[in-house]
Amino acid sequence: MSNGAVKQNIGNAKSIFGDYLIMLAAPCFVAFRFYGARSLLVLAASVAAAVITDALGGLAVSRKADIKDLCSVFTGAAVALMMPAGVPEYVPVFASVFAVAVAKFPFGKSEKLPFVPAAAGFAFVSVCFKEQVFTYAYGSEDKVFGAESLGSMLLRGSAVRVGTANAFDLLVGNVAGPMGTGCIILMLACAVYLLIRRPKALLSSAGFIAACAVMILIFPRVRASYITNLICELCSGSLMFAAVFLITDEATLPKKNLNRVIYGAVCGIFCMGMRYMGAYEETVCFAVLLANAVRPVFDSAISNMPKTMKKAPEKEVKPHE
Amino acid sequence: MNKNPSFKDILKKGALIYNPVLVQLVGLCPVVAASTTFVQAAALSVAMCIELFVACFAASAFLRNIPRWMRVPVYFLIGIMFVCPVLYYFETYSLINISLGMKIYIPLTAINSVVAVHCEQFAVKNSVRLALYDAAASGIGVSVIFLITGAVREILGNATFAGFAVNIPVTLRGMTLPFGCLILLGFLAAGLKAFTAKYFPVREEKEEAAEATAAEEVPETNPVPTAEEFASSDLDEFLKTLGIEIPAEEDGKK
Numbered sequence: 001m002s003n004g005a006v007k008q009n010i011g012n013a014k015s016i017f018g019d020y021l022i023m024l025a026a027p028c029f030v031a032f033r034f035y036g037a038r039s040l041l042v043l044a045a046s047v048a049a050a051v052i053t054d055a056l057g058g059l060a061v062s063r064k065a066d067i068k069d070l071c072s073v074f075t076g077a078a079v080a081l082m083m084p085a086g087v088p089e090y091v092p093v094f095a096s097v098f099a100v101a102v103a104k105f106p107f108g109k110s111e112k113l114p115f116v117p118a119a120a121g122f123a124f125v126s127v128c129f130k131e132q133v134f135t136y137a138y139g140s141e142d143k144v145f146g147a148e149s150l151g152s153m154l155l156r157g158s159a160v161r162v163g164t165a166n167a168f169d170l171l172v173g174n175v176a177g178p179m180g181t182g183c184i185i186l187m188l189a190c191a192v193y194l195l196i197r198r199p200k201a202l203l204s205s206a207g208f209i210a211a212c213a214v215m216i217l218i219f220p221r222v223r224a225s226y227i228t229n230l231i232c233e234l235c236s237g238s239l240m241f242a243a244v245f246l247i248t249d250e251a252t253l254p255k256k257n258l259n260r261v262i263y264g265a266v267c268g269i270f271c272m273g274m275r276y277m278g279a280y281e282e283t284v285c286f287a288v289l290l291a292n293a294v295r296p297v298f299d300s301a302i303s304n305m306p307k308t309m310k311k312a313p314e315k316e317v318k319p320h321e
Numbered sequence: 322m323n324k325n326p327s328f329k330d331i332l333k334k335g336a337l338i339y340n341p342v343l344v345q346l347v348g349l350c351p352v353v354a355a356s357t358t359f360v361q362a363a364a365l366s367v368a369m370c371i372e373l374f375v376a377c378f379a380a381s382a383f384l385r386n387i388p389r390w391m392r393v394p395v396y397f398l399i400g401i402m403f404v405c406p407v408l409y410y411f412e413t414y415s416l417i418n419i420s421l422g423m424k425i426y427i428p429l430t431a432i433n434s435v436v437a438v439h440c441e442q443f444a445v446k447n448s449v450r451l452a453l454y455d456a457a458a459s460g461i462g463v464s465v466i467f468l469i470t471g472a473v474r475e476i477l478g479n480a481t482f483a484g485f486a487v488n489i490p491v492t493l494r495g496m497t498l499p500f501g502c503l504i505l506l507g508f509l510a511a512g513l514k515a516f517t518a519k520y521f522p523v524r525e526e527k528e529e530a531a532e533a534t535a536a537e538e539v540p541e542t543n544p545v546p547t548a549e550e551f552a553s554s555d556l557d558e559f560l561k562t563l564g565i566e567i568p569a570e571e572d573g574k575k
Contacts, residue, residue, distance in 0.1 A: 090491060102504055106511070127495040 013110045016250055017070035019197050023190040023245070024077050027180035030173065035085035035139045039179050043080045046092035050076030053100040071110035071117070075099050078118035078245055081180025082238045082285075083125075086138020091129050095121035113251045115292045119242070119285040126280055134281055136176035144169045149177045150236035151281030154221050165228075170235040178282075181241035184234065190244050201248040203257055207264025208243050208271075209234070215272035239271065242284040247291075254298040263298050267291035328454050335458025338517050341435050342466040343510040348435035352463075352470060353502045355429065359483045362471025366464035368407045368430055372400045373456040373463075376436045380444035381452035389441070396440050397432045404431040435463055469509065470502055477501075 031039035054072040058064055067073075079095045099121025107113050126133050137147040144165060145153065169175065173182025181187070195202055213230060220229040234240060247264055254263050271287035274280070341347050351369070356362040376399045384392050408430070439459050444452035476482050478497035480489050495501045 094491070094493070106507070124495055127498065128493045130494075 013066070013069035013071060016198075017074045017110070019194070020074045020245060021070060021077065023193055024074070024081065024180075026186050026190060027081050027183070027241070028077070030183050030186055031081060031085065031179040034173070034182075035179050038138065039085045042083065042085060042087060042089065042092055042179070043077060045089045046080035046096045047073055047076035049093040050079075050096035050100050053097045054105065057101060057105040066110060069110050071104065071113075072096075072100050075104065075117045075121065078241075079121045082118075082122050082178045082241065082282075083133060084136045084138060084177070085179040086135070087132050091125050091132050094128070095125040097121075098124040111251050113249075114295075116246050116249050116252055116288055119246050119288040119292075122238075122282075123285040123289055126282060126285065130280070140176040143176045144174055145176060147176050149281065150175055150232055151177070154232060154236055154275070155281045157222055165232065167231050170231055173235075175235070177236070178238050178241075181238040182235070184240050187240040187244050194244060194248060198248070198250070200257060200260065201250060201253065203260040204247045204253055204264035204267070205243045207261035208247050208268040209264075211265035211268030212239065212272055215269060219272070219276060221276065233272075233275075237282040237284060239284050242271075242288055246285070246288050252292050252295060254295060254302075259298040259302055262302065263291060263295060266294065326451070326454075328457075331451070331454040332458045332461065333521065335455055336462035336465070337513070338521050340462045340466065340513060341438070341459050342463055343506065343513050345438065347438050348433050348463055349506070351430045351433055352467060352506070353499045356467050356471040356474065356502065357478070357497050358475045358481075359468065359471040362467040364408065364411045365430055366460075366467045367411075368404045369433075369435065369463055369467070370456075370460035371407055372404050372431070372436055373439065373460045374453065375399055375403050376440050377444040377452040377456035378449060380440035381447060381449045384440075385445050392441065392445065393437055396436050400431040400433070400436055401428075435459060466506075466509065470505055473505055474502060 028039075028043060031043070050072040051067055054067055076092075076096045076099075079099060080092045083092055083095075099117035102124075103115045103117040103120035104110065104113060107115075122133075134149075134152070135147075136149050140147040150170070165175075171184045173184065173186075175182060191202060191205065212233065216229050216233050217226060220226065222229060222232070224232075247267055254260050267287050267290075270290045271284045274283035274286055278286075280286070335341075339345055342349065342352055348369075351365060355365055376396050379399055380392065380396065384395060387395070439455060443455045447455070472482060474496045476487050476489065477493045478495075478501065480487050480492045493501070496505070
């Protein structure tokens, strides 16, 4: 690849991840508002770990690290925002190191990554440090349900407390949960920004949320009205955050618009399926990784399906002699 | 190709350059599923080596004239015959407690692709001596990977080594799961590739030799005429540009 092409690619990636970082400023502010300086400490540790890992990886293989494309900065920030504010600092550090060292660096340029690094990092620490990642006691004294998150209540099928929740509290993130992903109104604002900047990226988000909504309608987890179920499920964990920030990653999206919607829908089905049957209250990162893994199918098989159907050879019927 | 390679050559290629697990990607299932601790990995290594020796010996000595479709099940039968008693010994009479983790993986170990690939690709086509050399080399290659993954996974996942406590501040539970082993194998494969490319550049040499011979053998062909040249020339000239000469026709045949 020529130097000009490399510079152009870095410029594209920088523009994309720059947009994401602008959008992430709002959840960072909300995290600071709810949890104080502790949230900034977690954020800084995570971002620093991601950037240092990227730089060290570049040194290790004598390759120039692409820190300027801001991918590692975004990865560190996204990973931190999906965690509770009270998490020990080493957990986001491990998540960022894993995300960059395993899901980003070995695959080269950030425009060609097969998996979303932030999702990989969070999934890894979810498995390794389950207790620390899903404990929301820090700063939850004045929250609606105390230290109990919506995700854990839904996992237990706690209909009573969920049924009494005020929808506005849930939408502004006044419940215990990840420090930067609870405010749904803010996520919608970020989605509007993304709609202006890169509207096609949101097709996957639309498919994702639609599939989740249908799954909630068919298989509600608590005995409450459909609206209550819908709001609780969409507000719990990092589902909306993933819909705006993780699923819309341009490198992992299929090329065609319809395929993007299908990709998002598949991701939503994976996510809700794992919520129903899995052991974790936060499953969206696993779903994103699974959808990333099957993404080549959307690009090849589904795209080629109409052509193959058109090109199906017609058998010549020879007249009987 | 050297028809009588030494053990050193076979060891270098079988265990390092074409490592069964990291390069040929065979036998991944037992490595990923069963090498969660160092002791289990060691037990599996012993079982795998014995199985490889016996199966390769049998394949080279007795199974050459048997049809291929029948040979592969025979390898697996031989594997079961030898692996099951070895692991039963470990489980019952030895001091190593491997019963909890190993029972479900015994079939995986007995019927694995390392044995099938090495018997079918090498042992049946070579003498018994070379087949045993290859069994030893590939057994060493597999065993080293077993032991490395077992040790790393046990240390990082459980903070122990061979059952003894190791002082590390944080344990990564994910390393004891299959995905942790697959990630570790990925990094090991990358490291091995870098190592062999630097110290044993066999493939590059082969490719260069093949390219050199190809360049010598292929004669220079006449340039293909363009469409304009083709249109402006008559058939005889066009055939001449392609290097085809038409013998002059005899008058009598006209």
